[in-house]
Amino acid sequence: xxxxxxxxxxxxxxxxxxxxxxxxxxxxxxxxDGNDRPGGAWQHRWDALTMHDVHRVADLPGARIPADTGAExxxxxxxxxxxDYEARFDLPVERPVRVRQVHDQDxxxxxxxxxxxxxxxxxxxxxxGTWTRPFVPHVPGIETxxxxxxxxxxxxxxxxxxxxxxxxxxGGASAVQFIGALAPIADTVWVTRREPVWNDRDFSPELGRxxxxxxxxxxxRGLPPRSVVSVTGLQLREQEREAERLGAYxxxxxxxxxxxxxxxxxxxxxxxxxxxxxxxxxxxxxTGFRPAIEHLAPLHLRSPLGGxxxxxxxxxxxxxxxxxxxxxxxxxxxxxxxxxxxxxGVAEWLTRAA
Numbered sequence: 001x002x003x004x005x006x007x008x009x010x011x012x013x014x015x016x017x018x019x020x021x022x023x024x025x026x027x028x029x030x031x032x033d034g035n036d037r038p039g040g041a042w043q044h045r046w047d048a049l050t051m052h053d054v055h056r057v058a059d060l061p062g063a064r065i066p067a068d069t070g071a072e073x074x075x076x077x078x079x080x081x082x083x084d085y086e087a088r089f090d091l092p093v094e095r096p097v098r099v100r101q102v103h104d105q106d107x108x109x110x111x112x113x114x115x116x117x118x119x120x121x122x123x124x125x126x127x128x129g130t131w132t133r134p135f136v137p138h139v140p141g142i143e144t145x146x147x148x149x150x151x152x153x154x155x156x157x158x159x160x161x162x163x164x165x166x167x168x169x170x171g172g173a174s175a176v177q178f179i180g181a182l183a184p185i186a187d188t189v190w191v192t193r194r195e196p197v198w199n200d201r202d203f204s205p206e207l208g209r210x211x212x213x214x215x216x217x218x219x220x221r222g223l224p225p226r227s228v229v230s231v232t233g234l235q236l237r238e239q240e241r242e243a244e245r246l247g248a249y250x251x252x253x254x255x256x257x258x259x260x261x262x263x264x265x266x267x268x269x270x271x272x273x274x275x276x277x278x279x280x281x282x283x284x285x286x287t288g289f290r291p292a293i294e295h296l297a298p299l300h301l302r303s304p305l306g307g308x309x310x311x312x313x314x315x316x317x318x319x320x321x322x323x324x325x326x327x328x329x330x331x332x333x334x335x336x337x338x339x340x341x342x343x344x345g346v347a348e349w350l351t352r353a354a
Contacts, residue, residue, distance in 0.1 A: 003120050004028055006346050007111050009102075009295075010127035011093050012040025013060065014325035016082060017339025018125050019091045020061050025347050030119060032097040032111065034132070038086055039079025041131035048157030049074045053177070053239065058336050060085050099128075103298040109320060122353065123346045125322040126296060127335075130289035137287060141259035151285045152178075161186045165279060167264055169255075170286030171196050173234065176249070178286055180240030183248035189278050190248065191264075193255045198234050222303025222316075259283070291326055313342040320349055 006022055008015050011033035022029045035043065052070035057078055059065050065081050086093050098114040102124060111119045134153040136142075142149075150156070152174045158181040168178050171192035182188050236244055243249065256264040256278075263279040293301075293308065301317045303309045308323060315321040322342035325335050 003108060003122065004030060005121070005350055006123045006125060007032060007109070007119050007121040008125040008127055009099050009111070010040070010129060010325070011035070011038065011082070011086070011091075011095070012042075012127060012129055012325065012335070013058070013082075014129070014335035014339055015040075015125070015127035016085055016091065017061055017336045018127060018322075018324055018342050019093070019339075020089055021340045021343030022125075022346065023089065023091065025343055027343070027346060027350070029092065029121075031091060031093040032099055032113070032119070033093055033095040034098045034128075036096050037079070038083035038093075039075075040082060041129055042078040042082070043075055044131060044153065045075040046155045046157045047073060047075065048159070048181075051077055057081075061336060061339070063088060099295050101295045101298055109299075123320045123322070123349050125324060125342050125346065126293065126326070127324045127339075128292040128295075129325045130291055133290045133292045133294075134285075135288050135290050136285045139256065139259050144261050145259050145280075145283060146261040147280055148282045149285065150282065151287070153289075155284070158182055158185060161282060161284075164281040165189070166282045166284055167191055167256075167278065167280045168284045168286060170288065171234075172286065172288060174288075175286035176234055176236065176240060178284060179248050180237070180243045183243035183246050188243075188248050189253060189280070190251065191253045191255055196234055196252065222305040222307050222309035224305075224307040253278075293323075293326075296321070312345065313338050314345045319345075322346060 005027045006029040008018050008022070008029060008031040011031050015031055015033070019029065019031045037043065050070060051068040051072045051074055054074050057065055063085055068077060097117070100112050100114050102109055102111050105120070109121050109124050111121065111124070131153065134151045136151055155178070161182050162185045165187040166182055167189045168175055168182070169191045171194055175190065175192070179188055179190055254266070257267045258265040263277055264283070266276040268275065299318055299321065301308045301315050301321065303317070308326070309316040310323060310327065313322045313324055315323060322345050324338035324342050
């Protein structure tokens with residue numbers, strides 16, 4: 001294969017949207033996906049997650065997502081939609097390709113995979129999301145815990161926790177959802193580093209624009225992106241009302257300072273009492289993810305503030321590179337819009353470089 005006009009890394013919502021818009025512009029490209037089959041991160045979600053439980057999945061450009069009853073498993077329904085989309089538009093997806101690094105070579109970008117394969121391209125669109133980089137904070141004693149530790153990425157569904165004492169760590173939407181599912185069947189303890197911010201506003205277009213603007217401001221300045229819920233605040237859905245009735249959200253604890261073989265402990269400075277202790281069978285880390293961008297390190301895109309500074313979806317440090325599914329485009333709706341913007345950015349760069 002010769003020199004491509006563009007390479008897209010990742011075939012989730014953002015990557016497929018980008019590929020669609022690149023194809024419409026006649027831009028020769030390939031989409032490299034690390035999964036064995038279509039579906040992006042959705043295929044790795046837990047079996048108990050149904051379409052009733054998820055926030056709305058935005059339509060990919062040019063093809064509406066099929067209607068659902070709410071009972072369908074999300075890790076089957078959404079990947080089937082993505083697979084049909086790839087086939088319908090004949091998108092140039094190659095898989096499984098696990099990208100190791102991207103580096104500059106004589107003014108071109110070389111994308112190298114774990115198996116030694118490589119692609120040379122004039123531009124790059126990174127659409128790798130966050131699912132492959134779960135974040136668990138280091139707490140002293142974490143390696144001594146004798147129970148089970150799980151992260152959102154490995155959540156096996158609520159029945160796994162029935163009758164157990166579960167410490168749920170995290171202040172985002174996933175933690176709220178886990179408490180809603182587990183409080184009626186298990187003994188839960190909710191731990192967050194910061195006081196949760198609740199919001200009873202409907203998610204209107206105006207709120208959506210406000211959210212995007214605030215997250216965009218961070219990446220425009222080169223700061224690491226924050227989660228959408230950090231702007232919108234937390235809301236309870238109908239399926240979480242039973243946990244609310246049981247008081248599961250009212251008794252929130254600050255972050256513990258030590259993990260012991262049989263539970264977690266707070267020191268006096270945390271405000272939980274002098275040397276307070278809670279026994280636990282499971283610690284469930286709902287502590288989020290970090291952007292999967294380590295393969296871009298050779299391009300030196302990070303700003304001194306720790307994030308990748310963007311102008312729209314274009315990396316300020318290297319305008320050959322577009323980032324989608326990063327910062328304000330981390331939602332499915334944002335990813336679609338970012339795909340169109342990234343394709344335009346690719347086209348503009350190719351025109352300037354011609």
